Amino acid sequence: MYSKILKLIKEAETVIIHRHERPDGDAIGCQLGLKEIIKENFPTKEVYAVGDAANNYSFMAPEGFDEIADEKYENALAIVLDCGSAKLVSDTRYTTAKHTARIDHHIFCESFCETEVIDTSYESCCGMIADMAIKNGLTVNSGAASALYTGMVTDSGRFRYDSTTPRTLFTASKLLESGVDYSTIFRNLYSDTYENKKLKATFLLKVQFTENNVAYIYTDRAELKELNIDTFTASRGMVNTMSDIKDVDIWVNFTETNSGIFCEIRSSVYNINPVAVKYGGGGHAKASGCTLKDKDEAMKLLSDLNSIAGGHI
Ligand SMILES: [Mn+2]
Numbered sequence: 001m002y003s004k005i006l007k008l009i010k011e012a013e014t015v016i017i018h019r020h021e022r023p024d025g026d027a028i029g030c031q032l033g034l035k036e037i038i039k040e041n042f043p044t045k046e047v048y049a050v051g052d053a054a055n056n057y058s059f060m061a062p063e064g065f066d067e068i069a070d071e072k073y074e075n076a077l078a079i080v081l082d083c084g085s086a087k088l089v090s091d092t093r094y095t096t097a098k099h100t101a102r103i104d105h106h107i108f109c110e111s112f113c114e115t116e117v118i119d120t121s122y123e124s125c126c127g128m129i130a131d132m133a134i135k136n137g138l139t140v141n142s143g144a145a146s147a148l149y150t151g152m153v154t155d156s157g158r159f160r161y162d163s164t165t166p167r168t169l170f171t172a173s174k175l176l177e178s179g180v181d182y183s184t185i186f187r188n189l190y191s192d193t194y195e196n197k198k199l200k201a202t203f204l205l206k207v208q209f210t211e212n213n214v215a216y217i218y219t220d221r222a223e224l225k226e227l228n229i230d231t232f233t234a235s236r237g238m239v240n241t242m243s244d245i246k247d248v249d250i251w252v253n254f255t256e257t258n259s260g261i262f263c264e265i266r267s268s269v270y271n272i273n274p275v276a277v278k279y280g281g282g283g284h285a286k287a288s289g290c291t292l293k294d295k296d297e298a299m300k301l302l303s304d305l306n307s308i309a310g311g312h313i
Contacts, residue, residue, distance in 0.1 A: 002132040006113050009038060010029065012077035014046040016097065018070065019125075020083040021052050021090035022232065025189070027082045029151025030103075030125040036144035037133050046071070052088035059188040062148060078113075080104075083123035084282060086112040103128050107273060109282055114302045117195070123163035126151030126265045130171045137207045145178035150185050161286065199229065203238040206246075212309035215242040215251040216302055218295075220245050224256065231257040236289070238262040250309050260291040261298050265305065275304050 009015060017035055019027035035049045048066040057313055070093060078097035082132020083089050084106030093099055094113075102113035105122040122128045126148040133140050140148070156164045159172070175184070192200075206217045219227075219234050227234065235255040242251035249269040255262040264282070265272045271285040279301055292298050 001077050001117055001119070002118045002136065003104075003110065005103065006132070006136060007115060008030050008077050008099055008101055009079075009117060010042070012045065012075075012099070014072060014076040015048070016072065016078045016094070017047070017049045017077050018078060018080045018083070018089055018091055018094045019051055020088045023051060023054060023057065023090070025057055025060065025154030026124045026126050026151035028057050028156075028281045029149075030081045030129045030196055033126060033140075033144045033148035033151070034079070036141060036147065037129070037138055037285075040141050040144065041138045041282070042199045042224060043235065046072075050093075060147060062298075070096070080113055081300060084109055091287045099307045100187065101197070107282065107284065113260075121165070123161065123165070123168045124152045124155035127171050128157065128167055130175055131167070132285070134171065135173050135217075139173065140178050142179035145175040146185065149175045149180045149182065150189070153182075153185065163284075166218075170204065196250045199227070199233075200238065202227070207242055209248075210302060210306040213248055214246055214302065214305045215248045216254065217242065218298070219254075219256065221256045231255055231262055232273070235262040236264050239266055242266070243268070250305050251311060252302065252305055254292075256295075260293055263292055263298065264289045270308050272308065275301060278304070295304075 015038055017031050019031045032050045035047050038047045040111055048068050050068060073093055073096045076097045077099045078094035080089055080094055080102040082104055084104055089219045100113040101115040103117045103118055104126060105125050105128060108118050121124045130148045149172060156168060167171055170173050205215055208213050209215055215274055224234055235253055239253040243266065250272060253264045265276055265288050267286045273285050273288045275284060276288030276290045278289040279292055283289055283290060291299065
């Protein structure tokens with residue numbers, strides 16, 4: 001499955017690794033993991049990892065990402081990781097590279113690189129990179145293993161989502177053999193500031209329920225201003241304050257912004273992806289998002305989710 005991409009890597013003198021913007025643990029983990037694997041196994045190659053800031057995940061990339069000149073792309077292989085849509089790639093210069101390749105585990109929506117390996121049966125893109133390395137006998141040092149393990153943990157919800165398979169745990173066990181300080185990783189990932197815990201409590205108190213027990217939070221612009229937080233913190237950062245509520249199988253977080261209403265949908269049971277796609281978004285079967293034009297549209301989407309929760313779709 002990976003032989004074409006491995007051949008491209010072997011042939012390239014310069015490899016530039018991209019991933020989706022506003023990176024999560026998986027995006028950063030596979031990017032830095034692959035960079036380290038190429039450096040370790042092909043020491044003569046130039047390898048770069050580019051893109052926007054790591055923010056909450058800056059512990060994974062303490063030195064930040066590489067700043068490179070446009071000319072570096074001329075003879076380079078650009079590899080886009082963990083990204084299902086061209087418009088979400090951080091740093092559009094990948095299109096100027098000599099060759100482009102993509103490795104991803106999101107539900108397929110478009111093709112935008114010359115060589116692509118897309119497989120939604122993987123819990124994480126980190127799992128794909130680790131699997132590629134292990135199956136092809138590449139050395140995975142402790143730095144690469146730690147980055148990849150972190151992404152596997154975050155994208156699988158600590159090996160809990162049903163995307164977790166025997167292969168997930170097999171791959172994770174192989175990474176642990178390379179030396180992963182997982183207690184530090186878990187502390188970095190899951191300890192939270194008191195301020196943020198208070199913020200989550202505020203959001204929890206805002207939860208409402210539809211007739212069929214879809215939990216939802218609606219934050220309007222005035223509230224957002226009062227809370228003094230950015231839209232991303234309010235949206236993706238707060239959606240899972242509604243996870244693990246007994247008898248709630250679907251939950252959705254609406255956040256009014258200047259560029260529409262950000263909508264993050266999650267489910268522990270149902271495939272809610274078609275609803276996100278219907279409103280112009282995408283993602284995974286049980287975690288998807290979209291941007292809506294107004295509150296009316298938000299309430300229509302909520303009603304669609306309510307139908308799913310009621311078993312009507
Ligand atoms: Mn991912």
